[in-house]
Amino acid sequence: MLKHDQSVACFARAQELMPGGVSSPVRAFRAVGGRPLFVARGEGAYLVDVDGNRYVDYVLSWGPLILGHAHPEVVTALQEAVAKGTSFGAPSPLEIELAELVQAFMPNMEVIRFVNSGTEAVMSVLRLARAATGRNKIVKFVGNYHGHADMLLVKAGSGVATLGLPDSPGVPAAVVADTLAARYNDLESVSRWFERYPRDIAAVIVEPVAGNMGLVPPLPGFLEGLRELTEAYGALLVFDEVMTGFRVHPGGAQALYGVKPDLTALGKVIGGGLPVGAYGGRRELMEWVAPAGPMYQAGTLSGNPLAMTAGIQTLRVLQRRAVWEQMEALGRRLVEGIKDAAAEAGVPVVAHRVGTMFGFFFHNGPVTDWETAAQADRERFKRYFQAMLAEGVYVAPSQFEAGFLSAAHGAAEIETTIAAAKKAFVQLKESAQ
Numbered sequence: 001m002l003k004h005d006q007s008v009a010c011f012a013r014a015q016e017l018m019p020g021g022v023s024s025p026v027r028a029f030r031a032v033g034g035r036p037l038f039v040a041r042g043e044g045a046y047l048v049d050v051d052g053n054r055y056v057d058y059v060l061s062w063g064p065l066i067l068g069h070a071h072p073e074v075v076t077a078l079q080e081a082v083a084k085g086t087s088f089g090a091p092s093p094l095e096i097e098l099a100e101l102v103q104a105f106m107p108n109m110e111v112i113r114f115v116n117s118g119t120e121a122v123m124s125v126l127r128l129a130r131a132a133t134g135r136n137k138i139v140k141f142v143g144n145y146h147g148h149a150d151m152l153l154v155k156a157g158s159g160v161a162t163l164g165l166p167d168s169p170g171v172p173a174a175v176v177a178d179t180l181a182a183r184y185n186d187l188e189s190v191s192r193w194f195e196r197y198p199r200d201i202a203a204v205i206v207e208p209v210a211g212n213m214g215l216v217p218p219l220p221g222f223l224e225g226l227r228e229l230t231e232a233y234g235a236l237l238v239f240d241e242v243m244t245g246f247r248v249h250p251g252g253a254q255a256l257y258g259v260k261p262d263l264t265a266l267g268k269v270i271g272g273g274l275p276v277g278a279y280g281g282r283r284e285l286m287e288w289v290a291p292a293g294p295m296y297q298a299g300t301l302s303g304n305p306l307a308m309t310a311g312i313q314t315l316r317v318l319q320r321r322a323v324w325e326q327m328e329a330l331g332r333r334l335v336e337g338i339k340d341a342a343a344e345a346g347v348p349v350v351a352h353r354v355g356t357m358f359g360f361f362f363h364n365g366p367v368t369d370w371e372t373a374a375q376a377d378r379e380r381f382k383r384y385f386q387a388m389l390a391e392g393v394y395v396a397p398s399q400f401e402a403g404f405l406s407a408a409h410g411a412a413e414i415e416t417t418i419a420a421a422k423k424a425f426v427q428l429k430e431s432a433q
């Protein structure tokens, strides 16, 4: 039985100082028992909490740490960079270097603007879509989460879904009046909006692989259909690749599925664990962005030298083919092993994996959208989460999040995880009888 005394003490104090004791809601463990672990450090594929407990980590800071914690090449580069100053508030060659690396992975991003988070990338790219088209309406999908900008807190996934919030108070109806919600993997629900507003929709924004209602891949033809619909009605197609970028494929979902968005939002991996977001795409669209054009967007710490350095080192390592071959092989073994463990125990589980992202639903399936994802057995997920934690495996504390693999996970971690899952599923089955 793991000890959590120090985490308990930290949580009590943290709750006096911060809402819910955390800096972001989904970390509060509200859906899985309500008492988060406080972390002392990360080491490769592992998290170590303040009580000294060590866990194989599949949250990886919600995606960014594709190389694992404290990768030596990232740490060394940051140590050198920090000695030169922490922020310049002026352009530096580091931004050029990271922009060129991003383009090497995602050539559709002809021009890029760096910001400080995925939320900032998405709110900016949608302002650009509205500026460039002169239209106001935005189509998003139920269960997709694009950060916490007011206009996107409409039937959102991730923490909003986890906490069962009716979107969010504090968002005026006027602000979301132009946000139209469609059903993921349902092109008909999108074409109905275009038939109703043929000349008013600026953009369709989509998680090309949904990671905020659990992991839900696009059905064949879905992304291609969005591309056709947006072209037919003069709207822009925006891929929110904050989570999928560099994860479902080195070139993101746009490379994996061969669908070219007009604009893309990035975050997470691009900063290697430091705060970086970015948006970019076709040159004639990006030329709208100030100071090149009139669409305003700015940021004190955008292009920050430390964040650029972490992103540069991370993408450089990701340029090595062997890194992808290892993660593909281990990701396949992990998900197949857990799926088999569930089947052996007679626990219904739907398993999805796309590249280094994966997810499990306690559900007979299929799971193709929010409506089917929401039918998953959350009580069973809660018991699974606690059983895995007790075995030293840290998965996302919500049924509506994705799991992530890193280059630091080896065969030993994968086998430990599968063994833990076998025990967890047997416990689930026994407690159900």
Ligand code: KE4
Binding pocket: 024, 025, 026, 027, 062, 117, 118, 119, 120, 122, 145, 146, 147, 148, 158, 159, 207, 211, 212, 240, 241, 242, 243, 267, 268, 401
């Ligand atoms: P950030 O502002 O949290 O950097 O990015 C917002 C965002 C945008 N788009 C997608 C597809 C995202 O998944 C996210 C953020 N993801 C969540 C996890 N599901 C971040 C974790 C959290 O909110 O604490």
